[in-house]
Amino acid sequence: MEFFNDIFGNLIMGFGVAVSLENLVYCFVGCLLGTLVGVLPGIGPVAAIALLLPTTFSLPPVGAMIMLAGIYYGAAYGGSTTAVLVNLPGESSSVVTCLDGHAMAKNGRAGHALAISAIGSFFAGTVCTLIIAFAAPPLAEVALKFGAPEYFSLMVFGLIASAVLARGSLMKALGMIVVGLLFGIIGTDVNSGMSRFTFGLPGLSDGIGFVVIAMAFFGLGEIIKNLETPNDERQVFTDKVSGLMPRWVDVKDSAGAIVRGTFIGGFFGTLPGTGPVVASFASYAIEKKVAKDNSQFGKGDIRGVAGPESANNAAAQTAFIPTLTLGIPGSGTMALMLGALMIQGIAPGPQVMTSRPDLFWGLIASMWVGNLMLVILNLPLIGMWVQLLKVPYRMLFPAILLFMCIGTYSLNNSIQDPLLMAFFGVVGYAFMKFGCEPAPMLLGFILGPLMEENLRRALLISRGDPTVFVTRPISLAFLVLAAASLLVVILPAVRKKRDEAFQGDE
Amino acid sequence: MSRTPARPRWPMRRAMMAALYAAGAWGATPTFAQLALKASPDGQAWPSRPLRMIVASAPGGPSDLLARLVGPALTDASGQPVVIDHRSGANGMIAGELTAKADADGHTFLLANAGFVINSVLYAKVPYDPIRDFAPISLAISVPNVLVVHPSVPAKSVADLVALARAKPGSIAVASAGTGSSGHLALALFQQLSGTEMIHVPFKGGGPALADVMGGQTQAIFSISVTSYPIIKSGRVRPLAVTSLKRLSAFPDLPAVAESAGFKGYEVTGWFGFVAPAKTPRSVVQRLNAAVVRAVQMPELQERLGNQGAELVGSTPEVFGTYLKAEQAKWAKVIRQGGIKPE
Structure with missing residues (x-):
């Protein structure tokens, strides 16, 4: 009981810090700047924070961290906006949002997709703020239990589950995963250099x-x-945009997806490196499996937006757990946040919780305030975003192209990235012509290198003994789950049903 | 496509950043005193436009912190804003090549790290020569590693660890931030001097590597002092020794590896220093050096890096030049002996 009293006391103290007028302003400015920058295609949270970091230098440490956290959420949310509106995932975790989010936009339901994404994100943010307040240290311990074998088995599970992402032929989906794996091994091999x-x-x-x-x-x-389609026939978006405000029926339909997404995301977010991506893919896969009628997935099912969007926001939030409790950044964004702490003269690490309780609890409280602010900020903005879709396509697409070039250029300040994007754009178009979906390819691209890295690391540490994957309980559990998913996919009876469900549109 | 343009360009992001810096805390407006200082002794106008500090690593981490603290000091000294240009990638080789090919007029310089020299002996194809293509400005800070073990490892000292590794060769897995990182070379030299055999487990970056040791998945790591300081203080890993030649003021109780029998002269430190393209005028190098040295002496740097185990150096260009050559010779030998060339 005392434990709970302590936490509530701390949370109240945190809110005392976060809702001071000054910090509310920092939080608002952060969310607004983050949203505006995040909406630019290709500029995700990492780039947004790197870009806006200097503006926080002159602020007091608590204000600076609160503003940065606002930028982080805002940018993550802005990334989802572009995924829905123009099919451009701003970061890895919003790839899944493209599938049904953009399909909804094409059906004239962009407003509903954005609204449910804001509502789901807010719910996830609220739950995960509480999770961080109550369970950050034990969750960090669980994350430390993940060594190379556990990561490998988790990736195997993720890849197999991703077959569910396929909208068309299963063979093509598997082929695209392999293509993704091949693209993923380009570069320097971590193990051998x-x-x-x-x-x-x-x-x-x-x-x-x-x-x-x-x-x-x-x-x-x-x-x-x-x-490709002639100018007069082209109808990228329908003219009838049905309602901008969230509908009660949407919320009711998505409630289960939001809750499941929140917990999936909350768990995966604590794992450094892989969290939000795996979380959003896992959430989508699960929603598609549990839905009674999943025929609309990929064609604009609101649950396919609500689940992954809640999951990636939950993961974005719990990504703070290893950063705050262990001092180990789980992602590039978190490394920047730690860097910002150092610039403010605070040695990041586990002692921050005790040495600067105002900062630690103020930040946690401001996470919730930031999430609330994003909803308040974004629900009215939805109308404006949707108006964008009414811009004639001949004017819209050069603007999108321009922003894509700026976004890719800003990754490494190098002309090479826009050129590579142009090259792969042609490759991607060819694949699209053959009816090959990009989503499984992207998952292979993300998970493949991690899988290889961890497989070889696990075998290096075990001195070549492959039994580590089945003798370690967490690893074994993921492998069993992977085998179960595989059975579901290949069992003939189930397969027939699956083909009905997935090939209905061919 | 293979080569990044050598002439500096000012695309939107750079311009935005410059604007942000100018609008932020960094006073970019030159004072009269600074304007008076502008003409350098040999009559060249320096600086005539914003200075560009290329940083060989991604934002976040000690080099970013150093860049952001040294930047304003350079602005004070030159009256020009300093634009920080992060060019991570290819182990810093992209940043190195870019700087080597930039105009040698003192407006472009590189915040280099230990990899700047290590690359030149580790990789077969390096697009720059760290000695011939650059004019050293100053070794700013030196960042030693700390040898830490997971608390479950029975070793309490360097001698214990050596004994343990000798008793069971290959039983100790040592994580590192990557192939050719300062922690990897610290391990290689450690094994060569003690004749032990341990397993090197490279990661992508120091953070995940340290987390792996904290979780007890791998047993030890030579981890850079600044990053591991709070983790060591929290008691999650047990420090055995520092890799600097002498003890560090941040860890007064911790011996140097060099104090142990058989490790005489053992020294592996990461570092961050400034270099300019080779033909940069001498007078400009001197002025950049003076600004860096003054920045390094700022109390903020001591407080934010020095107290966590970095050594603030601020050397002369000559001393830094000699240091770079010595580093190159040292690592060429360790890498050859250890057979750790990837290509």
């Missing part, structure tokens, strides 16, 4: 950026496809 498929280009030695591939396959592919 060797360059693979870099053709002597220094710019390829770190591999191809996710944003480059995602924008090429989703954004560019979409644009080429749209331009």
Whole structure:
């Protein structure tokens, strides 16, 4: 009981810090700037924070961290906005949002997709704020239990589950996963330091950026496809935009997806490196499995937006757990947040919780305030975003192209990335013509290199003994889950049903 | 496509950043005193436009912190805003090549790290020569590693760890931030001097590597002092020794590896220093050096990096030049002996 009293006391103290007028202003400015920058295609949270970091230098430490957290949420939310509106995932975790979110936009339901995304994100943010307040240290311990074998088995599970992402033929989906794996191994091999498929280009030695591939396959592919149809016949978005405000029926339909997404995201977010991506894919896969009628998935099912969007926001939130309790950043964004703490003269790490309780609890409280602010800020903005879709396509697509080039250029300040995007745009268009979906490819692209890295690391540590994958309980559990998913996919009876469900549109 | 343009360009993001810096806390407006200082002794106008500091690593981490603290000091000294240009990638080789090919007029310089020299002996194809293509400005800070083990490892000292590794060769897995990182080379030299065999487990970056040791998945790591300081203080890992030649003021009780038998002269430190393209005028190098040295002496730097185990150096260009050559010779030998060339 005392434990709960302590936490409530701390939370109240935190809210005392967060809702001071000054910090509310920082939070609002952060959310607004983050949303505006995040909406630019290709500029996700990492770029947004790197760009806006200097503006926080002159602020007091608590204000600076609150503003940065606002930028972080705002940018993550802005990324989802572009995914829905123009099929451009701003970051890896909003790839899944493209599938049904953009389909909804094409059906004239962009407003509903954005609204449910805001509501789901807010719910996830609220729950995860409480999770961080009550359970951050034990969750951090669980994250530390994940060694190379556990990560490998988790990736295996993720890849197999991703077959569910396929909208068309299963064979093509598996083929695209392999293509993704191949693209993913370009670059320097972590274990040996060797360059693979870099053709002597220094710019390829770190591999191809996710944003480059995602924008090429989703954004560019979409644009080429749209331009293919003659001007007068082209109807990219329907003229009838049905309602901007969230409908009660949507909320009711998505409630289960939001709750499941929140907990899936909350768990995966604590795992450094992989969290939000795996969370959003896992959430989508689960929603598609549990839905009674899943025939609309991929064609604009609101649950396919609500689940993954809640999951990626939950994961974005719990990503703070290893950062705050262990001092280990789980992602590039978190590394920047730690860097910001150092610039403010605070040595980041586990002692922040005790040495600067105002900062720690103020930040936690401001997470919730930030999430609330995003909803308040974004629900009215939805109308404005949807208006964007009424801009004639001949004017819209050059603008999107321009922003995509700026976004990819800003990744490494190098012309190479926009060029690569152009190249893969053509590749992506070809795949689209053959009816091959980009989503499974992207998952292979993200998970493949991580899978290889952890497989080889696990075997290196075990001195070549492959039994580590089944003798460690967490690893074994994921492998069993993977085997179960595989059975579901290949069992003939189930398969027939699956084909009915997935090939209905062919 | 393979080569990044050598002439600096000012695309939107750079311009935005410059504007942000100018609008932020960094006073970009030159005072009269600074304007008076502008003409350098040999009559060249320096600086005539904003300075561009290329940083060889991604934002976040010690080099970013150093860049952001040294930037304003350079602005004070030159009266020009300093634009920080992060060019991570290819182990810093992209940043190195870019700087080597930039105009040598003192407006472009590189915040280099230990990898700047290590690359030149580790990789077969390096697009720059760290000695020939650059004019050293100053070794700003030196960042030693701390050898830490998971608390479950029975070793309490360097000698214990060596004994343990000798008793069961290959039983100790040592994580590192990546192939050719300062922690990897610290391990290689450690094994060569002690004749032990341990398993090197490279990660993508120091954070995940340290987390792996905290979770007890791997047993030890040579981790950079600044990053590991709070983790060591929290008691999650047990420090055995520092890799600097002498003890560090941040860890007064911790011996140097060099104090143990058989490790005489053992020294592996990461560092951050400034270099300019080779033909940069001498007078400009001197002025950049003076600004860096003054920045390094700022109390903020001591408070934010020095107290966590970094050593604030601020050397002369000559001393830094000698240091770079010595580093290159040292690592060429360790890498050859250890057979750790990837290509």
